[in-house]
Amino acid sequence: MVQYKTEAIVLRLRKYREADALVTLLTKERGKITAVAKGIYKPSSSLRGGVQPYSINEMMLDAGRSTLHSLLQSQCLEMLLPLRQSYDALTLGAYWAELLENFGQEEMPEHELYYLAKAGFLGLAVNAGKLMSRALEVRLIQQQGLSPDFRLCCRCGQPVTKDKVCFFSGSEGGFLCGSCAKELQELTRISPAALSLWQVLENLALDKLTRLTVTEEQLGDLAKVLRQWIVRHTGRPMKTWSMINKV
Numbered sequence: 001m002v003q004y005k006t007e008a009i010v011l012r013l014r015k016y017r018e019a020d021a022l023v024t025l026l027t028k029e030r031g032k033i034t035a036v037a038k039g040i041y042k043p044s045s046s047l048r049g050g051v052q053p054y055s056i057n058e059m060m061l062d063a064g065r066s067t068l069h070s071l072l073q074s075q076c077l078e079m080l081l082p083l084r085q086s087y088d089a090l091t092l093g094a095y096w097a098e099l100l101e102n103f104g105q106e107e108m109p110e111h112e113l114y115y116l117a118k119a120g121f122l123g124l125a126v127n128a129g130k131l132m133s134r135a136l137e138v139r140l141i142q143q144q145g146l147s148p149d150f151r152l153c154c155r156c157g158q159p160v161t162k163d164k165v166c167f168f169s170g171s172e173g174g175f176l177c178g179s180c181a182k183e184l185q186e187l188t189r190i191s192p193a194a195l196s197l198w199q200v201l202e203n204l205a206l207d208k209l210t211r212l213t214v215t216e217e218q219l220g221d222l223a224k225v226l227r228q229w230i231v232r233h234t235g236r237p238m239k240t241w242s243m244i245n246k247v
């Protein structure tokens with residue numbers, strides 16, 4: 001028995017055996033882990049209130065001898081009710097959880113990632129929308145040390161073209177100069193304002209986002225390139241993209 005206490009965010013909950021659940025957690029002390037919540041679907045279970053998806057909890061776990069931990073106790077610290085009261089917010093919450101699950105490393109404590117995850121869910125609870133979602137993507141990529149080069153072409157090292165249009169290719173590895181863009185069949189054209197927005201979002205606190213004035217075009221362009229960047233680094237499209245296309 002190796003018991004430990006940690007703050008943890010529930011990223012995903014799925015049924016397991018008769019009345020148990022498997023819970024994917026992002027914990028402050030041990031990074032991403034999977035735990036069994038025994039008997040959680042029994043009416044008498046005291047665990048149920050502390051494993052709601054996207055809630056922030058104080059948990060007691062047992063690391064045991066396998067990779068599967070056991071959830072012993074959970075006390076909800078923040079239920080994030082506003083996130084559950086709107087379909088759009090809940091969908092963006094599900095997307096944020098999916099991103100965290102894909103970028104987080106098993107059993108790798110990353111306090112910064114934990115704080116970003118928590119700030120993200122708290123942010124979505126008060127201001128769920130496209131801009132918050134783009135900001136979270138940008139911050140997660142930045143926190144993981146995966147930001148692209150905004151100045152130099154990823155192919156030849158010349159300055160990136162930013163006059164009237166910017167060229168981007170997720171498969172090539174980022175932004176491009178005009179000469180390289182001419183040689184490529186598959187590339188995405190976005191406005192220079194969308195590239196600037198990516199850089200602005202790296203430095204602006206999440207609770208200051210409402211101060212920004214952004215256009216639908218900027219947000220749409222940024223979404224296109226961020227999705228390519230996410231696929232480049234996770235190896236696959238996110239499942240929740242089909243749900244959030246309207247959000």
Ligand SMILES: [Zn+2]
Binds near residue numbers: 154156157176178
């Ligand atoms: Zn180039």
